[in-house]
Amino acid sequence: MRRLIDVTWHSIASAVFPYIEPLTPAQKTAEAQRLQQDRAAIRAAVWNSNEERALDEAQKVAAAEMERVRTAEGKATTYLAVLAALVPVIITLQAANWEKKAGPAPDAARLFVLALATVYVAGAGFNAFKTLQVRGFQKLGEPELVAAWQTPNPLRKLTRGTLLATRNSRDVVNEKVTRILVTHEHLLRAFGIFILLLLLDPLFYAMGFRNAAQEPPAPKVVIVQKPAASVPFELKCTIAQPVRPSGGPTDGTVISEARPRRPVKPRTDRRRVDPSPTKSCPTAGTTPTLKIAPVPQDGAKVP
Structure with missing residues (x-):
């Protein structure tokens, strides 16, 4: 029962304000054990039949992970440009509300909707910046290539190093992709809130509300x-x-x-x-x- 309540609460909270749920201690332990098992399997693998084909496949896997990173960071850059264009709109709407230059909608309703839009825009910006953060990403460089050619089987060494670097960077790549998905959800909700903000004045005007400044x-x-x-x-x-x-x-x-x-001169008759x-x-x-x-x-x- 308690687990069902937790799942329901998480679903409602994610629908209202999408966020990344942190892993529990048990899940973190399971992920660490899986990483160690994958590393051990890569080190124990032997490619004697076709080392060139194995290196080519390993490089394809690494290129696919790099493409995921580029796609996530490219979307984050685009979303940040959209957010930068929304900031002046929010400032203008807030100034019009404080100066009583808005429509017939009540100030409380307008401020509430504007606050929701600001929260979603701030959440989208935070996750977009976290997507662009560089940390924990691994790839083969010049030292690894030189060290590989000093061994009897350089192709096998390069294949093993490429797969290890790709596996070690997988968690960081997955986090970037998850962040950009959350950014997308925040922007969708912010767009819907702005549409609602534009519809407030016509709706309240149709219901008979009038602004004091509009009355002659x-x-x-x-x-x-x-x-x-x-x-x-x-x-x-x-x-x-x-x-x-x-x-x-x-x-x-x-x-x-x-x-x-x-x-003319007044009369004197009182x-x-x-x-x-x-x-x-x-x-x-x-x-x-x-x-x-x-x-x-x-x-x-x-x-």
């Missing part, structure tokens, strides 16, 4: 009164109307002012004076029409 501001009417002694009451109406360019959001306001014409001046401000988008009542000049207070 309501027009504001500001009334400024400047009473002065022995001067008729002056009324100033300032109407702030949003300017909407054709097919675009509101990006500015236009302020229109309406000043009444200075009235019985006919209206105690409260008449103020009338136009609504947004209409021609201002103002009515101003005179103010008494005999020391009467304006309410």
